[in-house]
Structure formats: C-alpha cells, structure tokens
Amino acid sequence: MLQHEILPDIILMPNIGTRGILWQEIEGHDRQTPASMLLPAICLSDIHLMMLRLTGEFRWEMCKRVQGARWNDVTDHSLTSEFFDYLQFYKKNRDLSADAKEKCHMQLQKAKNRFKDAFILDYMAWVLYESAGSPRLNKVTRQILSRYCPFPKEYREKLKSSAIPEEEKGKLEKEIDHLASMPPMMAETAVARNYLDWVFDLPWGKESEDILDLSHAKEILDEDHYGLTKIKERILEYLAVRVLAPDAKAPIICFVGPPGVGKTSLAQSIARSMGRKFARIALGGVHDEAEIRGHRRTYIAAMPGRFIEAINQAQTKNPLILLDEIDKVSSDLRCRPSGLGWSSLSCAGNSPAAPCPSAF
Numbered sequence: 001m002l003q004h005e006i007l008p009d010i011i012l013m014p015n016i017g018t019r020g021i022l023w024q025e026i027e028g029h030d031r032q033t034p035a036s037m038l039l040p041a042i043c044l045s046d047i048h049l050m051m052l053r054l055t056g057e058f059r060w061e062m063c064k065r066v067q068g069a070r071w072n073d074v075t076d077h078s079l080t081s082e083f084f085d086y087l088q089f090y091k092k093n094r095d096l097s098a099d100a101k102e103k104c105h106m107q108l109q110k111a112k113n114r115f116k117d118a119f120i121l122d123y124m125a126w127v128l129y130e131s132a133g134s135p136r137l138n139k140v141t142r143q144i145l146s147r148y149c150p151f152p153k154e155y156r157e158k159l160k161s162s163a164i165p166e167e168e169k170g171k172l173e174k175e176i177d178h179l180a181s182m183p184p185m186m187a188e189t190a191v192a193r194n195y196l197d198w199v200f201d202l203p204w205g206k207e208s209e210d211i212l213d214l215s216h217a218k219e220i221l222d223e224d225h226y227g228l229t230k231i232k233e234r235i236l237e238y239l240a241v242r243v244l245a246p247d248a249k250a251p252i253i254c255f256v257g258p259p260g261v262g263k264t265s266l267a268q269s270i271a272r273s274m275g276r277k278f279a280r281i282a283l284g285g286v287h288d289e290a291e292i293r294g295h296r297r298t299y300i301a302a303m304p305g306r307f308i309e310a311i312n313q314a315q316t317k318n319p320l321i322l323l324d325e326i327d328k329v330s331s332d333l334r335c336r337p338s339g340l341g342w343s344s345l346s347c348a349g350n351s352p353a354a355p356c357p358s359a360f
Contacts (some may be wrong), residue, residue: 006010047050049124049178056123059149060116062190069316079148086140087115093140100138123149149167152180155196164207185324193296198304198312207317212243217273224269235270271320284325 063079064071072084090096090104105121122137126145129136131153137145145156155176159169179192217239221232238253253270255263264280271278283306286292293306303309310321 001202016042017117034208052124052127053120056120057116058189059123060119063148073213078280079144079323082144082148086144087118090140092343094139095140103138150193150197155179155200158200160202164199165204172196172309191299191302193303195297201312202308203315203317208319210242210318211273211275212239212246214239217270218275221266221269224272228262228266231266235266239274257292264322267320267322274320277314277316277319278322278323279319281306281310282324282325284328286329298335 021273060080067073067076067078067080070076071078071080074081074085086093087104087108090101093101096104096242107118107121111121113207122141122145125136126142126149130142130152135142156173159172159176164172175192175196179196199281214236218232218236221235225232241248255266257263259305266279267280270341283292290305292305292306292307307321311317311319
C-alpha cells in the first residue's frame with residue numbers, strides 16, 4: 001500500500017492571534033507547495049485584507065524560492081530582483097518625482113526598511129485600488145506589478161489587440177477564464193500567468209521578408225568565408241530551390257565538421273543573406289526531453305522548450321534556427337532527446353492536422 005503525505009495550503013489555528021501567517025518548512029525537500037498559510041480559527045479582523053496580505057507575501061516568497069540565490073540579482077529579471085533594485089536605488093531613479101521619492105521613503109519607514117513588507121503594501125494597493133482604476137502607485141511600481149501581477153482584464157485586452165489566429169484565441173480565452181476563477185494564493189495561478197505571459201510575448205504578427213537573390217547571397221558568403229567552394233555551391237542550390245518553390249517545405253541543411261571550421265558562421269551568413277533573424281540553440285549536454293519540447297504545465301516554474309525560447313528571442317515567426325552540438329546530446333534509460341529533436345522538426349508532426357496544432 002502506497003502512502004503519500006498531503007500538505008494543506010491553509011491551516012486553521014486557534015492561538016495565532018488576528019493576523020494570518022505564512023509558514024514554511026525549512027526541512028523536507030519533497031513539499032508539494034512552496035508555503036502554507038496559518039489563519040486564526042476565530043477571525044477578528046477583515047478576512048479579505050488578511051488573505052490579500054498573505055497573497056502578497058506568498059508571491060514574494062514563491063519568487064525567492066524559484067529564483068534561489070539570485071532572487072535579488074537585477075541581471076536575472078524577476079519580481080523580487082526588480083522590486084529590490086527599485087527600493088534600493090529609488091533616490092537615484094529619474095523616473096520618480098520628488099513627491100514620489102518622499103512617499104517611497106515614508107513607506108520604507110512604515111515597513112521598517114523591510115523590502116518584503118514594502119512590497120506587500122504596494123501589492124495591496126495594486127489589487128484594492130489600481131484594479132478599480134484609482135491610481136495610488138508611482139510609475140515604476142505600477143510597471144513592475146503590471147509585468148509580474150497582471151489582472152485577467154489586461155490579458156483580455158492583449159488578446160483582442162494581438163495577431164493570434166482565431167482558432168488559438170478560443171483556447172486562450174478559456175485559459176484566461178480559468179485564471180480568473182482561481183484563487184490568487186494557489187501555486188497553479190503563477191503557472192497559468194507564466195504560460196499566458198509567454199504566449200503574448202511571442203511574435204505572432206512579425207515575420208521577416210525573405211531576400212531570395214542568389215547574387216546577393218553569393219556576395220555575402222564570399223565576404224564572410226574564404227574557400228569552402230563546394231559548401232557554398234550547396235547553399236546556393238538550396239536558395240535556388242527556394243526561389244523556384246517558395247511555398248515548399250524546405251529541407252534541413254546539416255553541417256558536419258570539427259570545431260572551428262565555420263559551421264555556425266555559415267548559418268549566420270545564410271540568415272544575413274536571406275534577411276532573416278538568427279537564433280542558436282545549443283543542445284550540448286541536454287539530457288531531458290522537456291528542455292527541448294517544454295515542461296508540463298503541472299510543474300511549478302514550468303518553462304517552454306528551446307524552440308519557443310529561440311523564436312521569442314528572435315522576435316520573428318520565421319527565424320533561421322541553428323541546432324548546434326547535436327552530436328553532444330546525451331541520452332539515458334529515461335529518455336532519448338536526440339529522437340525527440342527530430343520529431344519536433346517533422347513537418348507532419350507540426351502541421352495543422354496534427355493532434356496538437358500550433359501557429360509556431
């Protein structure tokens with residue numbers, strides 16, 4: 001008989017006073033939730049404000065747990081790092097007026113210079129007043145919270161103004177309705193927000209126009225590389241087929257050779273000659289198929305696959321993607337990422353008639 005410990009999200013306690021507490025176990029790495037909430041059994045204060053405060057504290061602590069030691073590193077953009085940088089250097093921020101800096105100073109004094117408490121106060125004002133159209137926050141705080149704590153209304157406005165195909169909009173509307181029905185303190189809420197943020201950041205309506213000029217391509221190849229005559233001829237043959245049949249499914253070019261002979265630079269030259277953005281995916285050392293295809297959304301901090309990240313980085317629908325170090329993809333008994341990589345590139349598996357249609 002299998003036994004599994006179920007850890008509750010909310011625990012009622014008769015002796016914790018009138019204020020809710022966010023409680024975390026230091027030990028136990030197999031916890032199902034990043035935190036649990038202790039609430040008084042007999043509530044003498046406003047339960048709505050109590051849960052709102054706990055939600056803000058939960059967001060801060062969950063972001064710290066996901067980011068780890070880099071929770072306050074501004075080079076790794078996150079809710080805690082950007083808010084920490086804003087409060088630490090608010091006196092030098094040119095986007096803040098003198099009155100806004102004075103209010104920030106008074107808020108830090110009220111929070112006893114604890115950045116988490118200052119964030120909770122701003123988060124409560126964001127939900128209580130900013131969501132109703134009553135501005136209470138300064139410009140910088142509003143930008144941070146709108147980026148990491150958006151409302152379902154904002155997602156619906158993005159959906160209306162985006163270039164997402166109509167068949168995909170119906171699925172996203174269901175996701176937004178599902179997000180609006182979930183309590184803010186659930187861990188699944190952060191996963192749903194992360195998914196929607198990635199979807200709306202993708203370049204749905206941006207596409208590079210191909211430059212199919214063989215003389216121009218030959219000039220760029222000769223400019224970037226000396227010699228390599230047979231390889232350049234094969235690339236020009238590939239581009240000539242694209243000129244004759246621009247709508248045909250193009251084959252994949254495979255460059256084989258030792259390190260330093262110019263495989264990556266040749267791919268960059270092809271992208272430059274065609275007028276496309278270039279994106280490189282390094283597959284060396286990949287041992288999990290989820291890194292290529294994407295993690296399941298049932299996991300906290302689930303991320304999309306390498307292909308979606310490359311498209312988002314290039315900010316065009318049709319970038320030239322280089323799969324680098326495919327010979328260094330590791331495999332074990334659990335998975336075989338090399339086989340998954342080829343299935344991801346299959347035209348039949350990614351066509352609109354496939355079981356999982358996608359505009360990308």
